[in-house]
Amino acid sequence: MTQKLVVIGAGMASGRVLEHLFEAGADYDVTLFNAEPRGNYNRIMLSPVLSGDKTYEEIVTHDHAWYAAHGVACRFSEHVVKIDRDRKIVVGENGEVAYDKLLIATGSAPFIIPVAGKDLPGVISYRDLDDANAMIGAAAMGGSAVVIGGGLLGLEAAAGLKNRGMDVTVIHLMGHLMERQLDPSAGYLLQRELEQRGIKVHCKGATKAILGHDRAEAVLLEDGTVYPADLVVMAVGIRPETRLAVDAHLEVARGIVVSDQMVTSDPDVLAVGECVEHDGQLFGLVAPLYDQAKVVARTLQAEPAAFRPVQTATKLKVTGCDLFSAGDFAEAEGREDIVFRDPARGLYKRLVIERDRLIGAVMYGDTADGNWFFGLIKDGTEIEAMRETLIFGPAYQGGAAMDPTAAVAALPADAEICGCNGVCKGRIVEAITGGATTLDAVRAQTKASGSCGTCTGLVEQVLAVTLGDDFVMPAAKPVCACTELTHEDVRRMIKSQELKSMAAVMQELGWKTSCGCHVCRPALNFYLLADWPLDYQDDPQSRFVNERKHANIQKDGTFSVVPRMWGGLTNPRELRAIADAAEKYNVPTVKVTGGQRIDLLGVRGEDLPAIWADLNRAGLVSGHAYSKGLRTVKTCVGTDHCRFGTQDSTGLGVKLEKALWGSWTPHKVKLAVSGCPRNCAEATCKDVGIVCVDSGYQIGVGGAAGMDVKETERLADVKTEEEAIALTIAFVQLYRENAKYLDRPYKFIAKVGLDWVKARVVDDVANRAALIERFQLSQSVYQKDPWAEHVETERARYVPLANLMLEAAE
Amino acid sequence: MTTWIDIGSLEDIPQRGARVVKTAMGCVAVFRTARDEVFALSDRCPHKGGPLSEGIVHGKSVTCPLHNWVFSLETGQAQGADEGLVPTYPARVEGSRILLDATQLARRSAA
Missing domain, CATH: 3.50.50.60 (FAD/NAD(P)-binding domain)
Known part of the structure; x- marks a missing residue:
């Protein structure tokens, strides 16, 4: 019946x-x-x-x-x-x-937060087609929209409204976007991406009221911020x-x-x-x-069946944001992380492992392997055997079945690659053979991966298959053969796991060699002393000879000695001491350097402590011309003598050098201060270059004049010398804390973006102060003349252990 | 015949470091590893003559400070793609003292 x-x-x-x-x-x-x-x-x-x-x-x-x-x-x-x-x-x-x-x-039903004004016309939720149509209608009038709620739905609404031409602000109660699906790092990347597209994001923002008389006009937050809003979308959750x-x-x-x-x-x-x-x-x-x-x-139908919930993964459909999360990724005892970051490409992947099993994954920027990781989580697969290459996805695990490129190669021409735009493989291959050899070009011609972007990895693989060796799939580069980890991973884990010795790093991060090599040890030594100045003991044996012997080794095994001249200033007494030392130690070459110092070239290694002691007596200290640290501050004569000078550039140069000398940095750091825009000190191609103008100081960063030539980018314009010094120190500390070893500041900035730097050094005053404080703490340990120290304590190391020629002569 | 001569204390060389001993045939670099093994090699890189005693010591290898050639401390053989051989000399530790074979050095100096 x-x-x-x-x-x-x-x-x-x-x-x-x-x-x-x-x-x-x-x-x-x-x-x-x-x-x-x-x-x-x-x-x-x-x-x-x-x-x-x-x-x-x-x-x-x-x-x-x-x-x-x-x-x-x-x-x-x-x-x-x-x-x-x-x-x-x-x-x-x-x-x-x-x-x-x-x-x-x-x-x-959408959850409506009980604030004043929630019932005003212009306040809508986002659940069904009527809501979507209401938003489309509102967007047609232009103006501003505020989306309350930075979860999946809120962000999709924000992206949609932005697409339709509105000024969009997202208010989110928590510290980062999509906190239920993403960890803070991925949340940050997502926020940056949205901001780059012109969507304003206000995290930690609690809505106090929706303002307006006859309809919504603005949103007021607890902290007093007011955002104008012709349209308010509530997307804080559902019940x-x-x-x-x-x-x-x-x-x-x-x-x-x-x-x-x-x-x-x-x-x-x-x-x-x-x-x-x-x-x-x-x-x-x-x-x-x-x-x-x-x-x-x-x-x-009266058949037996039982519902068993399985874990689910999230892919976000905000056009172009490639984002994936699955499982549990909260930090907890007994859990370990594997993290891969590529700041330049905006990539972030994090795997959370517990008892040899993958329990969570968060990915941003490249989610092609998301389903594979999700499979590992669901199946509880033991990952010990593939742990070292796990984060690189199935392509690195061997076995033909797992190779996604091979899988893509095997797809027929009519296989759909991009579901959003209905683009099949054949159409993409056609575009590639027609000259579209980059992802962007393929996207421009076919619209493949141009909408939700989740197929970006697939499109890249089609490129790889079609172009063969001509297509370079970007890959993570480990520090050296001792580890699979990248510099970025290592730096992050030194901080997050509070690793304070080289042994701890090698143990905890699974170094494959017993005591590292000449590539990783100097990097680790720097990372550790930069992050833990009070806890970590500097290891001279992990330093390149120049930094161990505080002099520059030359091709014949002799050394060069460069005393510091603050801001390039010297005096007859110092010059006499230098001349005397040059004569006494038979220095074959005396040369003025590009950084306005005097270089004594050809000093024998065993004479170093003696020549330093002589120079020390005249008040001269190490010029660190050999270190990955502050080298020189080049200056022009500024207002003291020059008829064009606008500020005391020499004086500022001396102050900067006095503040920064002795600090270790990822690579060498050179500064200059020019007294006017004629720029005689060539400040615009330095790591930090300050150009004085009538109204104050223009601070530029990230210049280069070596293998690459690059003009500085403007960090900020400031009015006073104090601000110029503060910003410089904060920038140097930011660079010390975050850059990859052997990256000059211009490379560091290229990876993180000048905006990221500005936000931390210029805009966030509290963060600037914290950076300066950490720099001063480090200086309390490291701002010492190494020449005087070595004369005092290390003298014996500079002479031969034994001289068998003397015994032979007996 | 072997004549061991005492050239100094183990403590005189830092772990993962080296010191030089002057001989008639030129400088000999005496290395101490992280595990207190001691090796003696000519202090001259066969590539461009760099002072190996100034290099970074890792495992049982040293990296020349001039152009990053890596040599085995045990055999003196260049590692990886580079080709070259550094003369090695017998060395051992007795108690806390470092001993080199004088006859080896002498024979070479006599040769």
Whole structure:
């Protein structure tokens, strides 16, 4: 006998239930209530509709013809008033319907934060097509929009509105975006990406009120900030829509409580989707809802089935943001991280491992391997054997089946690569052979990976397959053969795991050699002393000879000696001492350097302590002309003598040199101060170059005049000498704390971006002060003349251990 | 015949470091590894004559400070793609004293 099934709610979950039922030929008369004036559509694709990439017609899952074909009595635009379980009747606005089985699929309702002004016109939530259409309508008028909530939905709304030409600000209560799916690093990259596209992001922002008279005009935050808003979108979260179930006295906790068979506390009433609570858990992503739908369909056919929630992964569909998260990635005891970063490409990948199993993954920028990692998490695969290359994905794990490039190569020409734009492999290959040899070019010509971007990795692989060796897939470069880790990984882990000795680094980070090599040890030595100036003991044996012997080794094994001349200033007394030393130690060459110092070339190693002692007596100290540290501050004569000078450039140069000397840095650091824009000190090609002008000081950073020639970029213009010194010190410390060993500042800036530097050194005054404080702490340890120290304590090391020639002569 | 002569204390050389001993045939670099093994090699890189005693010592290898050639302290053989051989000399530690074979050095100086 045909039974009567009533379904309340035409969403994706109940839609899937009906599909299963009809496919199985189940004997039901179906009545479908929906408050919306339409049937089932793909809600996940609302964001592409909002951004204009798709139309409503394209995302309809079940149209009128489908419902008609399956004999579904559609009661759309009709609210259900109540469920009468005693009479087994659903009461709609337009009349009653009897049921044998009832399926509640009421979904969820947006959570509206209870602030003043929440009911003003212009304040909307983001749940259904009507909301999307309301936003599209509002965006057509232009103006400003504020999205409250920096989760998945809020960001999609923000991106869509921005796409439609509005000024968009996202207010997010937490410290970083999408905190449930992302860790702070990935959240930061996402924020940067959105900001680069002109979306303002305000984290740690608590909404106090929505202001406006007849309609929303602005949003006021607890901290007093006011953002103008013609449109306010609330996307702070959802809660299960349970009102009908509560009124019907079904068991409801946060959601409608269901058994494994998706049956509520009434055996004839089932529930599915976002309105249910199963085993204390709520569901918002589509994959588990589809699993539930399968179970509901089987239960309705009196077949055994049980819903078992599985882990889910998230991919964010904000055009161009390639983002993936799965599993649990909170830091906890017993968990380890594997992290890969490439700041220049904006890549970030983090794997969380617990007891040799992958339990979480967060990826930003390249998520091609996301599903593979997700598989490892779901299956609980032991990863010990592939741990070292795990983060590089399946391509590095060997075995033909796992090689994604081979898999892509095997795809037929009509295989769809980009689902958003319907681009197949053949079309991409055609573009590549036609000359589009980069991702950008392929994107421009075919639109492949141009929408949601999740297929970027696939497109890259098509490029690799088609171009062969001509396409260079960017890869992570480890520090050296002793480790698989990159410099960035190592620096991060030294900080995060508080590794304070070289042994600790090598042990904890799994060095493959017993004591490193000539490549990694100098880098580690620097990272450790820069991060832990008070705890770490500098290791001279991990330094290149120049820094161990405080002189520059020459091709014949002799050394050069360069005393410091503050700001390039000297005097007759110093010059006499230098002349005397040159004569006394038979120095063959005396030369003026490019940094305004005097170089004594050709000093024998064993004479070094003696010549230093002589120079020390005249008040001369090491010029560090050999170190990865502050070299020189070059100056012009400034206002003292020059008729064009605008400020005391020489004096500022001396002050900077006095502040910075003795500090170790990732590579050498050279400064200059010019007294006017004629720039006689050539400040605009230095690591930090200051050009004095009438109104103050122009501070430039990231210049170069070596293998690369580069003009400085402007860090800031300041009015006073004190500010110029403070910004310089803060910049140097930022560079010390974050740069890769042997990267000059211009390379460091190219990787992190000048804006990142400015935000920390110029804009964030508290952070600037903290940087300066940490620099001073380090200087309290390292600002000592190494020449005087070595004369005092290390003298013996500079002479031969033994002289067998003397014994032979006896 | 072997004549061991005492050239100094182990403590005179830093771990993962070297000191030079002057001989009639030129300087000999005496290396001490992280595990207190001692090796003696000619202090001259076969590439461009760099002073190996100034190089960074890692494992049982040293990297020349001039152009980063790496040599085995045990065999004197250049590692990796580079080709070259540094003369080695017998050396051992007795107690805390470092001993070199004088006959070896003498024979070479006599040759």
